[in-house]
Amino acid sequence: SPYRKLVDEIVKNLLRPNLIYDPQLTAQRKEEAAAKVETVYGTVRKGERIVEKGERITKVELEKLRTLAREQRGVSVNLALGVSLFVLGLLGVIAYYIYKFEPGIFDEYRKLLTICLSVLLIMGIARLIVIYGSGKLPMPELLVPTAIASAITAVLVGPNLAMLVSVMVGALLGIMSGKELDVAVEVFVLSFIGGMVAIYALSKLRHRRDLIMAGFYVSLSNIALVFGISMIRSDPLNAMAVNMLSGMAGGLAVAFLTPGLLPFFEYIAQATTDIELLELSDLNRPILIELENNAQGTYYHSINVARLAEAAAERIGANPLLARVGAYYHDIGKLKHPLCFIENQKGENIHDRLGPEMSARIIANHVRDGVEMAKKEKLPKVIQQIIQQHHGTSLIQYFYHKALESGRPVNEEDFRYPGPKPQTKEAAIIMLADAVESAVRASFGKGNPTYPEVRELVNKVISGRVEDGQLDESNLTLKDIKVIADTFVRVIMGMFHERIEYPEMEVRSDEVIPLEKARRRRRAGGG
Structure with a gap:
């Protein structure tokens, strides 16, 4: 209509635009609005695969991975607390065992340091293998040579503590694997049994090659155990083969690394191994040759004491090799004044010209002289202790009673050895063997004593x-002492076995005939 057009013309002339579209300002406002919106997280279901190997990671997958990392950091606090309590519990068990059954180890901090370092070394190796082997091997934990810690502890400290170390190392490896409980238990079992095999294989260590053989036994054990576990789990053949090879490699690592690491840990522990004792048992060592040449009676006395001590130590579960070697060296102090000891005298007795106090002092000083010579020869501390303790604080009875006969006041302490008393089973056995051998030699000489006579003397x-x-x-x-006495009697009776008395013989160029028969021939004119 004409009015509508008129109104439109008037409005167009009067109205002016007061809102203009600005693209930059619009974009800025959008960003500000988006920033005010709270972040909404998606859901990742259990077992859901976030990203495939080789796929490009988008912002969504990256956010999921970052979220997963944050969640794992939160769980690790609980895990660390749990592991810490578990390890403290194991350490408490080991500490209680040492306190209750082997308290002397607390005084030998070097041995404790050896145990700690060996466990830390294996855990360090395990960490590297688990990190770099995960995703590449079904069970990379099988490559860890855990039995090394058990072997080193068994050789340098003892088999009982080595078993506890096997438990600790196996448990820590199971935790470190980060796998489900059933798999962690399998890892523990494999590690623990491998350690036990190594301990048993080294129970009678005599040569360094025994360390290598122990590793081979661990390798065979791993192969058998992995095969059994794989059969139970119905693992594919390829996974079974890889695991068996990994177990074999872990055992071989024990075989070749243990002999190389042992000298290092020997130095730290300052311990004497059976290998070193075997080297010291060589009777051609200079100090023993000198003993044979210059104090022959003492030398053969020491050989007999060694026979007695070794047999007794074997029977009561002590270290027979240590007992034998300790007996070889227990009287080396007599080299300083060999003719002051009756077994080396072939005529005059020097003590006939000395007072009983002086004689007792000379006799007692062979202990101090022996310790000094042992240090000079760089003999192990355990041998030095045996030399120092093999008489304890016992009374030098012959000269004590001789002093009493003089009628003068006598101080008994002047006629006792300086000590200390034997601190180990081996030192005590050598003390008893030394006293028994001397008494038997003095009482029976080269005769043929009867069993009751020997039994009575040994018991006395x-x-x-x-x-x-x-x-x-x-x-x-008391049971040990009875077994020791029985063993001494048996060995001594063997030393004094009955000998056949052969008739006197006359040696002729063509025959050997009894002397009495030869005389009858001469009387009969038969030549």
Whole structure:
């Protein structure tokens, strides 16, 4: 209509635009609005695969991975607390065992340091293998040579503590694997049994090649255990083969790494191994040759003491090799004044010209002289201790009674050895063997004593040491002492076995005939 057009013309002339579209300002406002919106997280279901190997990671996958990392960091606090409590519990068990059954180890901090370092070394190796082997091997934990810690502890400290170390290393490896509980238990079992195999294989270590053989036994054990576990789990053949090869490689690592690491840990522990004792048992060592040449009676006395001590130590579960070697060296101090000891005298007795106090002092000083010579020869500390303790604080009875006969006041302490008393079973056995051998030699010489005579003498000597309190600090039980006495009697009877008395013989160029028969021939004119 004409009015509508008129109104439109008037409005167009009067109205002006007051809102203009600005693209930059619009974009800025959008960003500000988006920033005010709270972040909404998606859901990742259990078992859902976030990204495939080789796929390009988008912002969505990246956010999921970042979220997963944050969640794992939160769980690791609980895990760390749990692992810490578990490890503290294991350490508490080991500490209690040492306190209860082997308290002397607390005084030997070097041995404790050896155990700690060996476990830390294996855990360090395990960490590297788990990190770089995960995703590449079904069970990379099988490559970890955990039995090394058990082997080193068994050789340098003892098999009982080595078993506890096997438990600790196996448990820590199972935790470190980060796998489900059933798999962690399998890892623990494999590690623990491997350690036990190594401990058993080294129970009678005599040569360094025994360390290599122990590793081979661990390797065979791993192969058998992995095969059994794989059969139970119905693993594919390729996974079974890879795991068996990994177990074999872990055992071989024990075989070749242990001999190389042992000298390092020997130095740290300052311990004497059976290998070193075997080297010291060589009778061609200079100090023993000197003993044979210059104190022959003492030398053969030491050989006999070694026979007695080794047999007794074997019977009561002590270290027979240590007992034998300790007996070889127990009297080396007599080299300083060999003719002052009756077994080396072939005529005049020097003590006939000395007072009993002076004689007792000379006799007692062979202990101090022996320790000094052992240090000079760089003999192990355990041998030095045996030399120092093999008489304890016992009484030098012959010269004590000789002093009493003089009628003068006598101080008994002047006629006792300086000590200390034997602190180990081996030192106590050598004390008893030394006293028994001397008494038997003095009582029977080269005769043929009867069994009751030997039994009575052995019991008398040992009872004297017991009543004097010389065995109080040695950990020997009454049962041990009885077994030792029985063993001494058996060995001594073998040393004094019956000999056949052969008739006198006359040697002729063509025959050997009894002398009495030869005389009858001469009387008969038969030549």
